[in-house]
Structures are given as structure tokens and as C-alpha cells.
Amino acid sequence: MEKLVNNSVYMIMYHYVRPIKNSKYPNLKGLEINDFKKQIKWFKKNFDIIGYDDFIEIIKKKKISKRKKLILTFDDGYKDHYDYVLPELKKNKISGFFYPPTKIVENKIVLDVNKIHFILEKVENRKMIINDINFFLKKYGYKDIFNMKIDIKLLKSRYDDLETSLIKKLLQFILPKAIREKILDHLIRKYLDFSIKELSNELYINSQNLLEMQKEGMHIGSHGEYHVRWGNLPMSYQLKEMNNSIRFFQKLNFDINKLSVCYPYGSLNHNTLSIVKKCGFKFGITTDVGIISNKNLKNKFQFPRLNANDFKNI
Numbered sequence: 001m002e003k004l005v006n007n008s009v010y011m012i013m014y015h016y017v018r019p020i021k022n023s024k025y026p027n028l029k030g031l032e033i034n035d036f037k038k039q040i041k042w043f044k045k046n047f048d049i050i051g052y053d054d055f056i057e058i059i060k061k062k063k064i065s066k067r068k069k070l071i072l073t074f075d076d077g078y079k080d081h082y083d084y085v086l087p088e089l090k091k092n093k094i095s096g097f098f099y100p101p102t103k104i105v106e107n108k109i110v111l112d113v114n115k116i117h118f119i120l121e122k123v124e125n126r127k128m129i130i131n132d133i134n135f136f137l138k139k140y141g142y143k144d145i146f147n148m149k150i151d152i153k154l155l156k157s158r159y160d161d162l163e164t165s166l167i168k169k170l171l172q173f174i175l176p177k178a179i180r181e182k183i184l185d186h187l188i189r190k191y192l193d194f195s196i197k198e199l200s201n202e203l204y205i206n207s208q209n210l211l212e213m214q215k216e217g218m219h220i221g222s223h224g225e226y227h228v229r230w231g232n233l234p235m236s237y238q239l240k241e242m243n244n245s246i247r248f249f250q251k252l253n254f255d256i257n258k259l260s261v262c263y264p265y266g267s268l269n270h271n272t273l274s275i276v277k278k279c280g281f282k283f284g285i286t287t288d289v290g291i292i293s294n295k296n297l298k299n300k301f302q303f304p305r306l307n308a309n310d311f312k313n314i
Contacts, residue, residue: 004046009058009069009292011285011305018080028121029159031308033084040092042314043070051095052219052258059283064294073097073285073305075223075262076111077104079202082209090216098213099223099262100205102248108200111227115184116171118199122191126163129187133170136183142175150174158289159309172265173229211252221260222246222281231267238272242279258282261301273301 004010016030043049047070050058055071058064072089074081077100089096103109123129134144145166154174157165171180188196214220224230224241225248233241246256261276266287276284283300290296290304 004068005291005293006066006068007064007294009050009055009064009071010047011071011073011292011303012308012311013287013305014072014074014085014308015076016078016080017074017085017308018083025118025121027124028117030080031312033088035312036085036308037088039308039311039314040088040094042311043072044092049094051217052097052260056282059297059300062294062297064292064297071097073099073262075099076113076227077101077205077223079205079209082205082213086213086216086218089218095217095219097219097221097260098210099221100210101223101225101227101264102245103225104200104204104227105207105210106248108197108204110196110200110203112180112184113172113227114199114203115188115196116168119184119187119191120164120167126161126167129167130163132187132190133167133183136186137175137179140179140182142179145170148174158307173232207252214252214254219258219260220249220254221262222249223262224264227264229265229267230263230272231269235271235275239275242275246279256280260284263287268302276301 014031016028017036018030018033020026020028020030020032047068049070049072058069072094074085074096077098081098085096101111104111119129130145137144150166154169155162155165160168171184175183210220222242222245225244226241228241230238230241242261246259249256249259257280259281261281261284263272263284263286268286281301283303285303285305288302288304289306291306292303296304
């Protein structure tokens with residue numbers, strides 16, 4: 001943990017926050033709820049933890065005061081955020097920022113990213129998964145993994161070993177969508193002892209949860225519809241992703257004039273930035289590693305964040 005910097009806003013990114021070690025998914029990569037509680041205690045001593053209105057005021061004034069600020073953000077719409085995070089935030093009078101992909105709330109699908117997480121949770125031997133992927137690539141007439149020209153830079157990860165990163169990237173975006181889906185279906189049938197419907201019901205937040213969270217003072221923002229990499233998509237598809245997410249929040253009677261946006265996977269391009277401005281989002285947050293300072297505060301559609309794991313051992 002580096003020395004804390006004054007005149008700055010630290011934006012922290014969370015995903016799974018739950019009891020993990022003694023659960024039925026003990027190998028799931030996430031943050032133990034008890035570690036989250038410890039972080040909250042430490043954050044309260046070292047930062048002013050701010051909510052949406054305070055942050056908007058900072059953006060408008062274009063100046064961060066000396067006292068260090070902190071914002072807690074929660075991606076992907078997990079039920080964890082309602083069951084475990086919300087009670088802690090309420091108890092500590094903290095307002096968090098939550099970004100659910102709207103289709104997981106509406107249709108109870110399971111995102112590919114989550115299918116991958118739960119396959120990896122079940123199968124610790126990564127070579128088995130890689131061999132399975134290779135088998136299906138050959139079956140459908142594709143090159144095997146070791147004959148592909150994959151830029152090693154794509155596989156670098158702060159938290160995953162090379163084999164885990166390779167599996168994630170192949171099944172997230174390197175392979176064509178059609179073959180990715182077939183391989184994922186095979187891996188799910190082979191390794192998971194529960195259905196996709198069961199996983200969806202257990203894993204994700206619902207509309208009623210969101211309404212209650214919003215009523216409790218939490219900020220709910222856009223994470224698109226399907227949690228796809230916007231930076232790889234044509235402008236029309238990106239526009240559809242954002243507009244449909246806005247319509248979803250309109251149906252819940254949320255104030256869409258107060259929406260912010262969180263880019264899925266942190267993926268964006270110049271078209272993305274043009275669309276988020278036209279859609280009226282108040283600010284945008286990325287997965288770029290860093291803190292918000294008076295120097296980059298004006299770049300309000302590309303705010304950086306820090307990972308919750310950066311504060312795991314405080």
C-alpha cells in the first residue's frame with residue numbers, strides 16, 4: 001500500500017463480496033465479507049467517504065480539497081451487493097455506487113464472464129480446461145491454442161496466473177463468439193453440478209433489490225445491457241447498449257438525469273466517449289489503475305479506479 005495522497009479521490013472497485021472460504025464456492029475469487037468490514041473501518045479513519053452528490057459537486061467545482069476522499073463502487077449486479085454490502089453501508093451511513101448490467105436483472109441470463117468464474121472455481125487444474133478448449137477448437141476446424149498468434153501483452157494480469165488469464169481472454173473475446181458459446185456450454189455441462197437458471201437466481205440482484213438500494217441512498221448507474229466490450233463494437237451497437245440500459249432505469253422511475261456510466265471491462269473508444277456525452281451521463285469510470293486528482297478531474301468520462309485487493313491487507 002503506497003502512501004496516501006492529499007487533494008485526491010480514491011475510487012475503489014469491488015465485484016464479489018461474500019463469505020467465501022466456508023461456502024459452497026470456496027475457490028471463487030472475491031473479497032471475504034469480513035475483510036470488507038475491516039476495509040470499511042480503515043477507510044473511515046483515513047478518508048472522507050463521499051456519495052454521488054458530493055462527487056458531482058467536486059466535478060462542478062473542478063477542485064478537490066486537501067482531505068482525501070473515497071468512493072466505493074460495485075460492478076456487475078451481484079446479489080452479494082444487496083445481501084452483504086448494503087447492510088454494512090447502511091450501518092456505517094455510507095452511500096455506494098452500483099453498476100448492474102440490465103439484462104441480468106430483466107431476463108435472468110448468466111453473463112459469459114460469470115460462467116467462466118464458476119468454471120474456474122470448480123476446476124483448479126487449468127490445464128484440463130485448456131485441453132478441453134483445444135479439443136473443441138480442433139473439432140470445429142479452428143487452430144489449436146498453441147498455433148494461435150496471441151499477443152502476450154493481452155495475457156498480463158495483476159491478479160491471474162498466465163494459464164488462468166489465457167482461459168479468461170480466450171472465452172471472453174479472443175475466440176469468435178459462436179465457438180466461445182459452444183465451448184462454454186460444454187464446460188458448464190462437464191464441470192458444474194447446477195443449472196444456469198439456478199446460478200442466475202442465486203447470483204444476481206433483482207429490480208426490487210435495486211429499488212430498495214436506491215431508496216437507501218445508493219447510486220445506481222449504467223453498466224450497459226450485456227456486459228460486453230464496448231471498445232470492440234460498432235457505434236450503433238454501443239448506442240443500443242447504453243440507450244436500453246437507460247430505458248430500464250426509466251421503467252424503475254429512477255432519475256435518468258443523474259446517471260453515471262461504468263464501462264464493462266473498462267473497454268471504450270472515441271465513439272464510446274461521444275455516445276456517453278450525448279446520452280447525458282454525468283461521469284464515466286474505467287478500470288484504469290489510478291486515483292483522481294486535480295490534474296485529471298476534468299477528464300470526467302475516464303476516471304480511474306483502484307482494485308479492492310489493493311487494500312486487502314490493511
